[in-house]
Amino acid sequence: MFLAHFGVGFGAKAVAPRVSLGSLFLAAQFIDLIWPTLLLLGIERVNIITDGSRNPPLDFVFYPYSHSLIAVIGWAVLVATIYLVVRHSRLGALILGLAVVSHWLLDLVVHYPDLPLHPGNSMLVGFGVWSSPFIAQMMELAIFAAGVRLYLRSTSPSDATGKWSLWSLVAALLLIQIGNVFGAPPPSATAIAWVGQAQWLLIAWGYWVDSHRHPMTGR
Numbered sequence: 001m002f003l004a005h006f007g008v009g010f011g012a013k014a015v016a017p018r019v020s021l022g023s024l025f026l027a028a029q030f031i032d033l034i035w036p037t038l039l040l041l042g043i044e045r046v047n048i049i050t051d052g053s054r055n056p057p058l059d060f061v062f063y064p065y066s067h068s069l070i071a072v073i074g075w076a077v078l079v080a081t082i083y084l085v086v087r088h089s090r091l092g093a094l095i096l097g098l099a100v101v102s103h104w105l106l107d108l109v110v111h112y113p114d115l116p117l118h119p120g121n122s123m124l125v126g127f128g129v130w131s132s133p134f135i136a137q138m139m140e141l142a143i144f145a146a147g148v149r150l151y152l153r154s155t156s157p158s159d160a161t162g163k164w165s166l167w168s169l170v171a172a173l174l175l176i177q178i179g180n181v182f183g184a185p186p187p188s189a190t191a192i193a194w195v196g197q198a199q200w201l202l203i204a205w206g207y208w209v210d211s212h213r214h215p216m217t218g219r
């Protein structure tokens with residue numbers, strides 16, 4: 001799941017207008033941002049299923065530090081605490097913490113039962129909506145569209161850059177999603193990890209867009 005997490009980041013702007021879109025993206029996508037590093041360090045593992053039997057062609061064999069429920073709650077507390085200390089905003093900290101947890105809840109809906117509740121010998125959960133690719137994609141698109149709509153209603157551009165930087169970001173996210181869905185399976189876990197690291201550019205893009213837009217409300 002990719003697009004829906006960014007949709008949550010966009011939409012969260014409606015409840016936390018003073019928090020930058022970059023921070024909201026960072027939180028909503030946090031566990032998928034640390035996962036590539038854990039893969040590259042050999043701490044977590046993913047296998048690629050090349051026989052076409054699985055959509056998406058990935059088997060998340062071991063990822064308790066990025067994707068177990070307990071770990072995600074821990075990451076949420078960490079992200080919220082850092083924001084509270086640096087920016088002194090309780091609302092911002094709360095929304096960012098919830099955004100971190102939202103990632104796991106959305107993953108829970110689509111993933112096959114591969115999400116641990118805690119590191120160690122845990123039960124694995126996942127409702128498996130990915131087995132119906134069309135429904136999974138429509139769900140992601142709907143969440144993304146709703147999020148972008150909320151962001152548009154919560155902010156207005158401060159200059160021309162505030163407009164086109166946003167629309168080019170929306171286009172880039174959609175293109176990445178299309179590539180993920182229709183592209184060939186990744187050649188290796190290392191390739192997945194390096195492509196995953198490139199997501200940091202999307203976070204930076206979020207900060208850039210937001211610095212050229214301002215909240216519509218005085219909150």
Ligand SMILES: [Zn+2]
Nearest residue numbers: 031032103107
């Ligand atoms: Zn994830």
